[in-house]
Every structure is written in structure tokens, then in C-alpha cells.
């Protein structure tokens with residue numbers, strides 16, 4: 001044995017109980033009511049603390065070329081911040097290069113990530129160029145360990161958008177090979193028309209980012225994507241879902257028995273559209289934007305009901321000087337917010353305050369994520385045989401988020417001043433301590449590629 005965690009309250013998606021955990025070679029070796037540590041084995045006393053599976057942030061954009069620049073957290077900074085927020089697996093989006101294959105695109109990003117990763121990592125691939133040979137390559141990608149793909153219904157000028165034909169073809173193929181398609185659902189034509197109108201009227205503040213992509217713009221695309229998924233009886237995952245009307249469609253499809261899943265993000269659960277009225281509203285500009293309070297309330301209800309299956313961050317931060325490009329024109333603001341270090345503390349804090357159970361927080365931030373994306377039971381739970389990705393959480397600690405106690409490379413945080421009730425005090429990545437009492441203690445290059453399974 002390498003490590004024993006004693007006396008903690010273990011919380012998984014299904015159970016809450018007190019027991020000791022023995023870790024050996026990066027795996028959970030044994031769980032028992034009481035374990036004695038042999039000479040020389042490190043013991044962590046977790047009395048009064050909760051022992052949780054590490055979170056899995058299934059939605060990040062690290063050092064991604066986007067919005068005329070590159071997102072501000074490198075793989076090292078992003079995965080370091082992840083470790084400090086109790087996230088032990090980070091999923092990044094590979095953007096398929098135009099004219100390039102899927103696997104070569106993944107391998108290029110993997111080479112960049114490998115020496116930097118402080119925790120384990122996996123990739124989804126965003127399909128931008130679905131040539132016939134690429135359609136065939138989807139199956140090879142599943143075998144390679146990347147069985148999930150993203151399709152953007154927006155971002156025409158960025159070269160990421162695909163049309164409904166591509167979405168439908170991807171869904172149909174993915175169904176046959178046990179892969180999963182996720183969509184970024186907003187209606188690009190509506191957005192373009194509204195932007196043109198607002199700019200023509202001299203309406204250029206961050207508020208008009210929201211006004212150019214309000215609830216109905218997202219809802220239409222969610223409904224359209226679900227329509228295609230139903231038509232082909234294919235699984236579909238809606239990422240960064242932010243509106244009630246879209247969620248209602250997800251709920252309806254799930255009730256009808258379709259394999260529709262939905263992810264929302266902590267920023268939609270905490271902030272609403274009023275942030276865009278702030279002087280520094282551009283810092284909250286992401287797509288889809290935060291919506292009205294009724295949508296936020298509905299998202300929480302969707303989590304409680306189980307229709308929102310996962311919560312992930314869409315971590316895609318930019319420095320304040322980059323956000324400032326859009327001071328006088330909201331269309332020049334790079335789209336994206338930070339949250340990789342806030343996801344788990346925030347969801348656990350809401351559990352601690354009684355909004356959801358701790359089991360539910362673990363379910364949506366870890367267990368369901370591992371199951372949906374094909375890395376269970378290695379990830380997502382605390383059980384003998386699973387990876388020793390473990391967070392020790394102090395439910396009695398108070399923590400106020402500030403850019404100075406965050407570990408990313410960004411010069412501000414939208415979470416500044418937010419109070420958390422309870423906070424992680426230790427994070428273990430495959431048995432290695434990577435975060436302790438507010439400090440990163442891991443190392444770049446430790447994280448490993450998580451080869452995932454498809455659904456066939």
C-alpha cells in the first residue's frame with residue numbers, strides 16, 4: 001500500500017458512509033471499516049472531512065485559437081487550476097483542422113498537452129470538415145479512445161460551424177459505431193441579423209451580446225438538434241445548455257425514451273443576464289450567454305430531476321486586455337469564461353447549503369460524466385479498482401474566491417468575491433497529492449491520456 005485515508009465520510013453518487021481507503025499503484029486497492037497502516041505507509045486522517053471522487057470537467061478549451069487570439073490558460077495552467085479545484089480529469093476540445101484528419105488533429109494537441117498536464121486528460125474532437133474519409137475515420141477515433149465529437153451550429157466566421165446535413169450525418173454514423181455527438185446549439189442566422197441591427201443602431205455594449213442571442217435563439221437550435229437525433233434515433237448531448245425552453249425540449253425527449261443528455265455550466269447556475277449590464281460585463285461574455293432568472297431556476301430543477309445529467313465549465317478564459325477589445329463593440333469580445341477551479345467547490349457549496357445533495361453534486365460533476373463519456377469505472381467513483389482520484393473536502397471551511405487564490409494564468413475571475421461554504425483541502429490524482437491547503441503541489445507531465453470506450 002502507498003497511502004491510507006482514514007476516518008473520512010466517503011460520498012459517491014449512490015452512497016454516503018464512513019470507511020478507510022487504501023491506495024496502491026494509483027488505484028483504490030481496498031475500502032474497509034478500519035484499515036491499519038503498515039510501517040512507512042502514509043496516512044491521511046480525514047476525520048470530519050468528506051472523501052469524494054475527483055470531478056471530471058468534460059468541457060474545456062485550453063490554449064485554443066479562438067476569437068482572434070488564443071484562450072489564456074495553457075494546458076499546464078488549466079490542469080493546475082483544475083487540480084486546485086478538485087478536478088482530476090480534464091476534457092479538452094480538439095478542433096479538426098481544415099483538410100486534416102481527426103486522429104492527426106488529436107495527436108497534435110496530445111503532443112502539446114502531454115508534457116504540461118498536471119491531471120489526467122481526454123479529448124473530444126470538434127468536427128469541422130466532414131469529408132467522406134473523415135466520416136469513415138470516426139470509427140477509428142472511437143478505437144483510438146476518443147469516442148465523442150462536438151458539432152458547432154454557430155461560429156461561421158471562425159470556421160467552426162457545420163450545417164444540418166453534417167450534424168445529421170454525424171449523428172447517424174455515431175449511432176452505428178457507439179460514439180456520442182455533442183452540439184453547441186444556437187441559431188447563427190438569427191444571431192447575425194440581430195448583431196447587424198444592434199450595431200446599426202449604435203447599440204454596442206455587452207448587454208447586446210445577450211440581446212443578439214436571447215433564449216429563443218438557443219431554444220430553436222436545441223429543438224432542431226433534438227429533432228435530428230430523434231429522426232435518426234441517435235444519442236445526442238447538448239452542451240452548455242443555458243435556457244429553460246431548450247431544457248423543456250430535452251425533458252420531453254427523455255420522457256419519450258430518446259437518448260438525449262444535457263450539460264449545463266456553473267456560470268449559468270450562478271449568474272444571470274444582469275451581469276451584461278455591468279460596466280465590466282464583457283468579462284462574462286460567452287456563448288450561449290447567461291439567460292434570465294427563470295432559465296436559471298429551470299436549470300437547477302433540471303439537475304434535481306435528472307434531465308441535466310452533467311455539469312462542466314466550458315472553461316475558455318481570456319485576459320482582461322483581450323476582453324477590452326470589445327469595450328465599444330460587443331462583437332469584438334472573445335467569447336468564453338473561466339470556471340475550471342470553481343466547478344466542484346461551487347456545486348459542493350450548493351450541496352452544503354442544502355440546494356442539492358452531496359451525492360447529486362458528485363453525480364453530475366463526476367459519476368455521470370465518466371459514464372456518459374466512457375471512462376467509468378476507472379473514473380467517477382470511489383470503489384476498489386477505480387483510479388485513486390480523490391478529493392478531501394472540509395465542509396466547515398469558508399472560502400472567498402479571488403483572482404489571488406486561483407491558480408490559472410488569467411488576470412481576473414468572474415467568480416471574484418463569491419463565497420463558498422466548504423472547500424477542498426486535498427486533491428489526489430491517481431494517488432499522488434497534487435493540491436493541499438490552497439497550494440498546487442503536483443507537477444506538469446504527471447497527467448495521462450484517458451483512453452475511453454465507445455458505447456458498442
Ligand code: URP
Pocket residue numbers: 061184285286287288314316335336337
Ligand atoms: O463562449 C464560449 N463558450 N467559448 C468557447 C467555445 C464554445 O462555444 O464552447
Ligand code: ZN
Pocket residue numbers: 029
Ligand atoms: Zn491486498
Ligand code: ZN
Pocket residue numbers: 184240287288
Ligand atoms: Zn460551444
Ligand code: ZN
Pocket residue numbers: 059060061240314316
Ligand atoms: Zn465550449
